[in-house]
Amino acid sequence: MDITDSLICYRRHLKRRNYSPHTSKNYMNMLTHFVLWVDVPLEAVTYEKVLAYIDWLIRKRLKPKTINCHVACISGFYSYLQYEKGITITNPVKKRCRLRLPKPLPRYVPDEALQLFLKVVKTPRDRSLFMLMLRCGLRVAEVATLTITALDLRRRQIFICNGKGAKDRVVYISNDAHDALVTYLAIRPAAKTQKLFLVDKGLYRAKPLSVRGIQKRMEYYARTAGLHVTCHQLRHTMATQLLNADAELATIQDLLGHNWITTTQRYCKVSNLKVQRDYYKAMQTVIQRTTPEV
Numbered sequence: 529m530d531i532t533d534s535l536i537c538y539r540r541h542l543k544r545r546n547y548s549p550h551t552s553k554n555y556m557n558m559l560t561h562f563v564l565w566v567d568v569p570l571e572a573v574t575y576e577k578v579l580a581y582i583d584w585l586i587r588k589r590l591k592p593k594t595i596n597c598h599v600a601c602i603s604g605f606y607s608y609l610q611y612e613k614g615i616t617i618t619n620p621v622k623k624r625c626r627l628r629l630p631k632p633l634p635r636y637v638p639d640e641a642l643q644l645f646l647k648v649v650k651t652p653r654d655r656s657l658f659m660l661m662l663r664c665g666l667r668v669a670e671v672a673t674l675t676i677t678a679l680d681l682r683r684r685q686i687f688i689c690n691g692k693g694a695k696d697r698v699v700y701i702s703n704d705a706h707d708a709l710v711t712y713l714a715i716r717p718a719a720k721t722q723k724l725f726l727v728d729k730g731l732y733r734a735k736p737l738s739v740r741g742i743q744k745r746m747e748y749y750a751r752t753a754g755l756h757v758t759c760h761q762l763r764h765t766m767a768t769q770l771l772n773a774d775a776e777l778a779t780i781q782d783l784l785g786h787n788w789i790t791t792t793q794r795y796c797k798v799s800n801l802k803v804q805r806d807y808y809k810a811m812q813t814v815i816q817r818t819t820p821e822v
Contacts, residue, residue, distance in 0.1 A: 531563055531570060538608055546694060558601040570609075573620045578602065582625065592627040599625050636768040641755050648752045652715055654745050656708040657725050657737075660686075661762035663705040665784045667692060668759040672739045675722040681706065688785070697785045767792070 535556065542552040565581060566573060578599070585595045603621035610617055637645065642662075649655045660666045666674070670691055678687045684701040691697060701709070717726055723736035743759060750757045763784070770780050781792040 534570070534609065534613075535559060535563070537613070538605055541608055541612060548690075548694065554597075555601050555604075558598045559605055562598065562602055571615075571617050575620050575622055575625075578620045578622075578625055582627070592629050596626050596629065635761050636765040637755075637757055637761050641753075641757070642765065645749060645753045645755055645757050648749050651728070652708065652712040653725060653728055653737075654749070656705070656712040657742060658746070658762060659702075659705040659708045661759055662766055663702040664699040665763050665766045666699065667763060668742050669739050671725065671759075672723075672737060672742055674724045676724055677722060679709070679724070681709065691785050695785055697782065699783055 538559070539552060539556055542555060547555070562581060563570070565584065566577065568577065581602075582595060582599065585598060590598075599621055603619060603625075606617065606619040606621065609615045610619065646655070646658070649658060657671050660671050660674070661668070664686060666686075666688070670688055673690075674686070674688075678689060680686070681701070684706060686699050686701060688697050688699060716724075717728065717734040719726055719734040721734075721736055725737040725742070727733055727735050727737055727741065746757065746759050767780050767784060770783075771777075777789060777792050781789055784792065786792050
């Protein structure tokens with residue numbers, strides 16, 4: 529089997545399956561790492577060889593989730609060779625290869641820390657992009673790819689095109705996020721690009737602001753405020769705040785663009801004031817019913 533030809537064909541297969549360029553690139557990188565590491569032909573790779581590769585990844589101190597991505601990528605490649613290319617080959621990846629993953633709770637930003645963070649964000653551009661994460665639940669990549677045409681300020685809506693998993697959705701703009709956007713649009717540099725957020729100075733002025741550029745701004749403001757805050761934590765904070773304001777889980781699921789309600793249900797375990805209120809209300813009733821009269 530020609531390895532180079534197989535990898536090229538698999539990359540074309542990913543494009544036909546409409547995988548995003550970012551996902552395709554990651555898959556090919558992981559496959560390349562495996563092909564360079566393995567010391568036998570691909571058709572001779574065994575279950576034991578896959579386990580040895582996992583041990584090697586563990587020694588490199590990769591996170592369990594990252595290792596599972598490598599394993600899934602290898603398994604997908606062998607399935608492609610079997611069912612798409614018609615090659616008689618055994619998939620060496622078994623279900624038990626995957627590492628057991630921890631299930632950490634989503635980390636949100638407490639109200640006091642959030643106020644300190646927003647206080648140090650001075651520029652209209654940075655404030656508006658952070659407000660989109662905090663009030664609209666946008667991912668950092670969705671903010672970076674957002675276009676002017678996706679905004680409907682009159683209806684206070686944003687159309688998210690090709691979000692995670694190539695899904696579209698509509699999110700809504702709160703009053704403070706609306707004000708931040710209007711302030712930024714009034715001073716936004718003139719540019720040919722339709723991307724909303726642009727570099728505001730330097731050699732790349734008026735060029736689209738990248739994901740890494742947004743993350744660097746977040747890191748700068750977090751250091752200035754003396755806090756540990758990330759872009760994704762603002763999204764988690766929105767979900768937690770909506771839940772505590774008695775929003776329905778299905779509503780939060782739609783706004784965040786989650787495939788499964790179980791993903792959204794993780795927020796029920798984080799600072800859920802509704803559970804706290806229900807507990808004390810129900811417990812008061814229990815105490816009244818069970819406490820004997822004096």
